[in-house]
Amino acid sequence: MRVLITGARGQLGYALQRVAPAGMDLVLTTREELDLASPSIVDDVISIAPQLIINAAAYTAVDRAETDIEAAMLVNRDAVAALAEAAQSLSARLLHISTDFVFDGSASRAYLPDALPAPLGVYGASKRAGEVAILERTGCDACIVRTAWVYETHGANFVKTMLRLMAERDRLSVVADQIGTPTWATGLARVLWCLAVQPQLPALLHWTDQGVASWYDFAVAIQEEACHLGLLAGAIPIDPITTDLYPTPAARPAFSLLDKRETLGLLGDQIEPQHWRVALRQMLSALSVQTGEYRS
Secondary structure (H helix, E strand, C coil): CEEEEEEECHHHHHHHHHHCCCCEEEEEEECCCCCCCCCCCHHHHHHHCCCCEEECCCCCCCCHHCHHHHHHHHHHHHHHHHHHHHHHHHCCCEEEEEEHHCCCCCCCCCCCCCCCCCCHHHHHHHHHHHHHHHHHHCCCEEEEEEECCCCCCCCCHHHHHHHEEEEECCCEEEECCCCCCEEHHHHHHHHHHHHHHHCCCCCECCCCCCCCCEEEHHHHHHHHHHHHHHCCCCCCCEECCHHHCCCCCCCCECCCCCHHHHHHHHHCCCCCCCHHHHHHHHHHHHHHHCCCCCCC
């Protein structure tokens, strides 16, 4: 199968390459090789002639998007619409990655795929606009997979930021009233490859690792696991704080659990879902082997 992966240098693009099944003919593109902002994007994709497009590219600078609206919409809405058009022209499948930020966080139970979106900021609105661009293109074999709190050994993310700060500082404060589920990009990539070969897919699905955490819980677990692996010389105090004590330009959903029962039903026994803490341990073990970057 010929597969076009956009955002090949990102966390998910990296993971998709690492766990790609045998026999996949991967066409890996970055911004330089496939400019999602180009007016010729549809023709460019058609010339590649993929049977599957996995759109792992996105404008993800949540706070910067509040003032960089045009750029966020260009990548997260307009480019997505173009990829959907190209996929339909080629009769190719499109797997598009979206986010928990399409919800406002006011729910009290995990969001089902058909829950009403209500983004709080520009980033969430731009990602929702991309979803709508796909959903409105009838006849396109596309599946939108929402996820949350993604991290990987590659790239910039919360886990690696915490490791750096824990090595540099004597104490940290981390928000404890935003609830969601951390998701290892490697696990998400495995799920996407399984979905890619399903004969039929719903238009919307959710996937995260198992369990529930606050950012504070996540930070505490990162430190505990990193100390055990020798990635950190020792522990520092971590204080839980409320969101109002850590203001940001963009509002974050306070509750963003995603209900993934439908995805689990589709996957059957192909994937054994992991608790986020188990996945974190595996990621940190891989990071320790790969780089030793944070050893003190």
